[in-house]
Amino acid sequence: MxxxxxxxxxxxxxxxxxxxxxxxxxxxxxxxxxxxxxxxxxxxxxxxxxxxxxxxxxxxxxxxxxxxxxxxxxxxxxxxxxxxxEPSVAELQRWNLQDKESSQRQLAQLAAAAKISPGMSVEAVKKRKERELKRAAGAKLAGAVPDSSLFSTSETAVVPQAADAQYTVLIPASSTFFEWxxxxxxxxxxxxxxxxxGIWEYPSTLHERAKCGVFRGLWEQGMYMGGGIKFGGDYLVYPGDPLRYHAHFSASVLESPTFSLTPMEIVAHGRLGTVTKKSHLLCGWDDETKDVSYLSVEWAGFG
Known part of the structure; x- marks a missing residue:
């Protein structure tokens, strides 16, 4: 429950x-x-x-x-x-009616905006501004003070208003509550x-428990983790936010502190980590004590 x-x-x-x-x-x-x-x-x-x-x-x-x-x-x-x-038929009908009413309101606002009488045309506004600039330039050359009325707000041309006039459309704000x-x-x-x-299964095996334990162990040390499959490990380990830092380690999870690795695997981990400018971290999980042991592998002369 x-x-x-x-x-x-x-x-x-x-x-x-x-x-x-x-x-x-x-x-x-x-x-x-x-x-x-x-x-x-x-x-x-x-x-x-x-x-x-x-x-x-x-x-x-x-x-x-x-x-x-x-x-x-x-x-x-x-x-x-x-x-x-799952909504009932009545709820679906109500939501459909609300949607239609909202569309009708917006169409009515568009129609009202289209009926607004247009003001001065764009071409007339452009010509008026050109005349004002010429008068101001002439007054400056003559050494006279330009007429302030040329720049007063009362002389400002009216912005054209026609079918593109602004109108208000009410859009419901998002909410954390939904009826459905x-x-x-x-x-x-x-x-x-x-x-x-039955909605969640992880962890259900020893390897999954080991991954959770290693992840927690690194996280508790202040590390950030990301997926490490591209670099031959289970995780990439960052000393800070990955947006600011490169990964220092690629980490592999081992199901036991005494887990066996072949020499070729150790060499492969070391070489791959070196090529990608990282150390490879071998993380051994002890399922009895719930502790993690760490061993880093680097190619000779790295760094």
């Missing part, structure tokens, strides 16, 4: 298809600045929908980030599909309760 009594003002992480999304911009800023977690943006930008260099909301969190936030009581999990309430969305009955304050409800 989901519990809301201790949810307080925690961040809301919305779970759909076993993936964690954050939609609220303020929550995203809090996660980044206060909790030192980066996530990955996956949404397109409204005016640049075809590019994929800079993305927007929602932000997708790594499973390790989700576990850290929930276990530290910074966030709660929400079963997003169940939070959407209610998460109070599908909110979970712990990983175990979310697992019991």
């Amino acid at each position: 989901a519990s809301t009594s201790t949810s307080g003002n925690r961040l809301h992480i919305r779970i759909a298809n076993n993936k964690a999304y954050v939609w609220d911009v303020e929550d995203i800023a809090t996660i980044r600045t206060k909790h030192r977690l980066c996530g990955v943006f996956t949404g397109t930008l409204p005016h640049l929908s075809q590019q994929n260099l800079f993305l927007g909301v929602p932000m997708v969190l790594m499973p390790e980030e989700v576990v850290l936030l929930v276990e530290n009581e910074f966030a709660v999990l929400i079963d997003d599909p169940k939070a959407h309430i 969305y209610n998460d109070s009955a599908c909110l979970f304050t712990s990983i175990d309760s979310a697992k019991a409800a």
Whole structure:
């Protein structure tokens, strides 16, 4: 049974298809600045929908980030599909009627704006300004003080008003309350309760527990983590915000402090880290003591 009594003002992480999304911009800023977690943006930008260099909301969190936030009581999990309430036929009819009324109001305002009598034409305004500039230049050459009435507000031409005249359109402001969305009955304050409800599975294996433990260990030392698959590891480890710093380590998670590695694997980790100007960090997780041991590998002469 989901519990809301201790949810307080925690961040809301919305779970759909076993993936964690954050939609609220303020929550995203809090996660980044206060909790030192980066996530990955996956949404397109409204005016640049075809590019994929800079993305927007929602932000997708790594499973390790989700576990850290929930276990530290910074966030709660929400079963997003169940939070959407299926509207009744009457509600759909009411929303449709409201939409039609809003469209009719805007059309009426457009029609009213089109009937406004036009003022001075653009060409007339241009010619008048040219005459005023010539008179001012002539007065300056003659050494006389230009007539201040030339620049008075009373002489300012009227901006043309026709079909392009300004009018007011009321746009409803965004709100945190939606009639069709209610998460109070599908909110979970712990990983175990979310697992019991079947909306979240991580961690469920020794390797996943090891990744959560290593992630927490590095995070508690003030590090920022990002995905490290491009650099041959599980994480990239930054000494500060990735927007300001390059990664110092690429980290691999080992399921045990005595986990076996072949010499070729050690050489590969060391060479790859050196080529990318990083040290490779081997992180051994002890599932009994819940401790992490670290070993960095560098190619000889690096740095």
